[in-house]
Structures are given as C-alpha cells and as structure tokens.
Amino acid sequence: xxxxxxxxxxxxxxxxxxxxxxxxxxxxxxxxxxxxxxxxxxxxxxxxxxxxxxxxxxxxxxxxxxxxxxxxxxxxxxxxxxxxxxxxxxxxxxxxxxxxxxxxx
Amino acid sequence: xxxxxxxxxxxxxxxxxxxxxxxxxxxxxxxxxxxxxxxxxxxxxxxxxxxxxxxxxxxxxxxxxxxxxxxxxxxxxxxxxxxxxxxxxxxxxxxxxxxxxxxxx
Numbered sequence: 001x002x003x004x005x006x007x008x009x010x011x012x013x014x015x016x017x018x019x020x021x022x023x024x025x026x027x028x029x030x031x032x033x034x035x036x037x038x039x040x041x042x043x044x045x046x047x048x049x050x051x052x053x054x055x056x057x058x059x060x061x062x063x064x065x066x067x068x069x070x071x072x073x074x075x076x077x078x079x080x081x082x083x084x085x086x087x088x089x090x091x092x093x094x095x096x097x098x099x100x101x102x103x104x105x
Numbered sequence: 106x107x108x109x110x111x112x113x114x115x116x117x118x119x120x121x122x123x124x125x126x127x128x129x130x131x132x133x134x135x136x137x138x139x140x141x142x143x144x145x146x147x148x149x150x151x152x153x154x155x156x157x158x159x160x161x162x163x164x165x166x167x168x169x170x171x172x173x174x175x176x177x178x179x180x181x182x183x184x185x186x187x188x189x190x191x192x193x194x195x196x197x198x199x200x201x202x203x204x205x206x207x208x209x210x
Contacts, residue, residue, distance in 0.1 A: 003148055005165070022207050042208035043108055046173075049201025056202045060110070062167075068151075096154025097161045102127050103147035105210060 001038070001101040003062045004071055008092045010045055010058040018044055020089040021059060029063070029082055036074020038064045058092070068098060106143070106206040108167045109176055113197045115150055115163040123149055125194040126164060134168070134187055141179015143169045163197070173203060 008016060022042050030037050040063045045055025065071035075082070113121060127147055135142050145168045150160025170176035180187070 002151070004154075005148075007161075018207065026208065039210055040208070041206060041210055043110075043204035044207045045202060045204050046107070047203045049109075049199075049203070055204065056112075056200055057204075060204060094154075095161055097150060098152045098154070099148035099150050099160065099162075099165060101146060102123065102149050103131065103145070105144055105146055 001064060001066060001104060002068055002071065003064050003099045003101050005095075005097045005099060006061045006063065007057040007095045007097075008059045008090060009095060010055050011092060014058070015089075015091050016058045017089040018059065021061075025085055025089055026061060028085060032078035032082060033063075033065075033071070033074035036065055036071045038066065040064065057095075059090075064101070106169060106171060106209060107173055107176065108169050108204045108206050110200075110202045110204060111166045111168065112162040112200045112202075113164045113195060114200060115160050116197060119163070120194075120196050121163045122194040123164065126166075130190055130194055131166060133190060137183035137187060138168075138170075138176070138179035141170055141176045143171065145169065162200075164195075169206070 026040060026042055030040060040061055043060040045058045048054055048056065131145060131147055135145060145166055148165040150163045153159055153161065
C-alpha cells in the first residue's frame with residue numbers, strides 16, 4: 001500500500017475553503033480515481049507541536065492506493081479536471097509526497 | 106478525533122533507522138500512551154509529487170487520539186522516556202502538528 005500525501009502549507013493570508021475541500025473536491029477525486037484511491041482522510045490543521053505555534057499545514061489529505069501505478073492510472077486521465085478544481089477552494093500550492101505505508105491501521 | 110502528525114524532514118546526510126522506528130520506537134509510544142493513542146500508522150517517504158523529486162519527509166507517523174487532552178494525558182508522564190528514545194533512530198528533529206480529523210477512514 002502507498003499513500004499520496006497532499007499537504008497545504010499554512011500561509012498567512014491564504015485562502016482555504018475547508019467545506020468545499022471536504023464536500024466537493026475530495027469526493028470528486030475519489031469518484032474519478034476509482035480503484036486508484038482505496039480511501040482517503042481529510043485533516044484540518046489546528047496547532048503546531050509546541051504551545052502557541054501554528055500548524056505547519058492548514059489542510060492535509062492522505063490518499064491510499066495499492067501502488068503508485070494504480071494511483072497514476074486513476075489520476076492521469078482526470079488530472080486536468082481535478083487540478084482545475086483546486087482554485088475553487090484555495091490559492092495555495094500543495095506539497096505532495098509519495099510514501100510506503102509501513103504500518104497501516 | 107484528532108491526529109498528531111510527526112514528520113521527519115528528509116535532510117541529506119541525516120540518519121533515520123526505519124526498522125528501529127517501526128519495531129521499537131512506535132510500539133513503545135503506543136504502550137506508554139495507552140488510551141492517548143487509539144492507533145497510529147507509519148509511512149516511509151519514497152518520492153516527491155513531481156517526477157525525480159525527493160520526498161519532503163523521510164518518515165511520517167500520524168497518532169490518532171480522541172482529543173488533544175487524551176493525547177497529552179497519555180504522553181506527559183512518559184515524555185522523557187519517549188523523547189529520550191529518539192536519538193536511537195535519528196538525529197532529525199520532527200515537525201509536529203495537531204489536526205482535526207474531518208474525514209476519517
């Protein structure tokens with residue numbers, strides 16, 4: 001299992017519509033990716049690790065897939081539509097990383 | 106539900122023992138935190154989002170808890186032991202963030 005982590009830096013003044021992200025964008029991603037997305041979760045940044053510090057990311061979304069190939073196969077044909085929806089909820093550019101899930105739930 | 110994300114920046118030349126982290130450190134954290142850790146996962150960074158780019162984090166571990174208070178109650182009494190074990194697998198300082206789990210698995 002692999003995880004594609006999409007992380008939006010918590011930048012002062014930036015726009016991020018958590019409701020749109022939860023209710024519109026991520027369901028769109030799941031619908032389009034099909035088997036390329038086994039499941040996903042959505043996190044809303046609350047705080048940093050030290051008292052009084054801000055969260056590093058305003059929003060984080062790990063997308064789980066059987067393999068990098070499965071994810072890419074699902075994402076590729078719909079990349080334009082999915083990427084085109086980003087401006088509807090944010091003006092931020094996400095940090096993206098692919099990880100191996102060493103310990104799953 | 107909240108998530109405490111512990112993320113180790115992928116710094117060239119840094120040390121990170123994935124086996125120790127998976128087999129020793131995180132089981133220690135789970136054992137000590139008790140109800141302060143409902144479950145956790147472990148990720149090993151493979152690559153960045155763009156082709157040929159490195160992962161932002163060499164390792165990531167989300168720890169799930171019912172609340173920030175539940176996590177802190179479990180962590181506090183064992184902070185010294187848990188933090189003292191970090192040097193056994195890495196010389197990196199993790200980025201830590203607390204998030205609300207808006208969409209769970």
